[in-house]
Amino acid sequence: MLIITRRPGEKIVLGDDITVTVMEVSGQTVRLGIDAPKSLPIYREEIWAAVKQENEAAATAGEIPPLPRRPKRA
């Protein structure tokens, strides 16, 4: 893993069109500003990993058993 030391206000550039700015450092918290093409999805890693896990679990489902009858939705 590439490790770079930055101070508040400094940036790193990924490729030609992604810039990450260290906005603020306060105790255990770092605020980052990200400039990236609008079409690029950006996730907090823990959410991304959790959704990936759910997607993969959904895709490995076995047969779906018949559902009990239930009232029609309103």
Place this chain on the structure above:
Amino acid sequence: MSLTIESTRFGQIEVDPASVVEFPHGMIGFESRRFALVAREPDADFLWLHSVEDPDLALPVTDPRRFFSTYEVELAEEERERLGLPQLTATDIYVTVRASDQLEDFTANLRAPIVISEGRGHQVINQAAEAPLRAPLFGELAEKAADAADRAA
């Protein structure tokens, strides 16, 4: 003309090419970009989001409003802008289902719904407070059934 998927799960299935949904960024964790919504029976509770490119890849999905009457999707403003989505009431919303042997163990991912609009699909992060990753699908229905039984008694 229809499109044939040689599905590992279902065998050969025919889908209308017009019903194929393009996911410009795929679904988190999968490389496929094109999926068809496949119903195995009319008015099915569960549909299958089947990859057109990968015969092994199919995810059961459902319209969350069938199970969670008050379900809402709140998008961060930048995500709505990024996707160019209209008001969400005008779009189709599905959630992935984690199936199990027991119905009571079925869960739906209310945190990351799939929004389909004008032939394009996006898995988005729902900012609403009540949107668990694993919401028991039959919890609310089971409660309603119990209430009805109580009233009948």
